[in-house]
Amino acid sequence: MSRVGHGLPMLAGMSRAELEQWAQEQGEPVFRGRQLADWVFHRLELDPRQMTNLPHSLRELAATVLVAPAGRVTAVDAAEDGTEKLLVRLADGQSVEMVLIPAEARMTFCLSTQVGCPVRCRFCASGAEGLVRNLQAGEIIEELVFGARRIGRLPDNVVFMGIGEGLLNLEELLRAIESMVSPDGFGMSPRRLTVSTSGIVPGIRRLAEFGRELTLAVSLHAVNDELRARLIPDGFRYPVCEILAAVDEYRERAGRMVTLEYTLLDGVNDSPADARELARISREHHAKINLIPYNATDTAFRRPPRRVLETFFRTVEQCGGRVTMRQERGSSRTAACGQLRRRHAAGSEDVLSGGE
């Protein structure tokens, strides 16, 4: 159970069974817990005072002893293409970002799993300051609910590709995922949830054991260890061969083809030889390659020219790799992950509250 502040439980972090037990501990019948759960999971309501079919006394009690909600949306940055980036301020004053991405009548939410990130990839704004703290499951769920209230429904897809390395906060991430996919929770299809990782091998193996048909995206970014060492510091970097072995294990156990994410950096990992090697990896490990043209931040890396991007794509394709190039979304000035948070790090006026 997620707890914030003075150790009070977070409503968003409680399962249906925990809410039923909580109701009974307050001397209420078990169905009151079910009603609470229905408000959260079906009606996307986190404020007990709005749960009109509960007795007034229980609403007041729940509003007092359960933290609901713990966070709030304090800034929104909208791009011309409809993408919206939300800044979520947490109970302790820290903040994370989430992104709402509309595409072809589908809505994808990109959620954060940590405040900051311990991996500190050298091309990433989110990792620049290292890890501040892990998010609790309830805080991850609140991101989902804040976004869902904004569009009036649950998203079609969720990708855990915001700030943080989810597989280094695995137990809380798995709790949040269980709540999202459980028929007793939000009831989303596990196939519509994508867990992204920078290649944390023990985490990939644990995810394979978890037994849900989640989509897995592994950020490879380089085809050999020497090049990868230039992009990802030592602390949490695993050898490419171990990552690919874990990818094979995940594909076999979860029955899901894995996507290898590859951020293209000018003059670093964008040569024809890199493309041919990437195609070989795709073929031998039955993996999809998703090319991501670098979205420049204030790092030393640059995005390759358009003709280099096109040549790289064609080379992977012609060498038998399954390849896509990520469509760019949210190309406003704060599009790169971590930038909205950094811009508002010194505090900001609330423009929205309570996930509205």
Ligand code: SF4
């Ligand atoms: S790219 Fe992902 S894993 Fe790497 S520092 Fe950024 S958030 Fe962390």
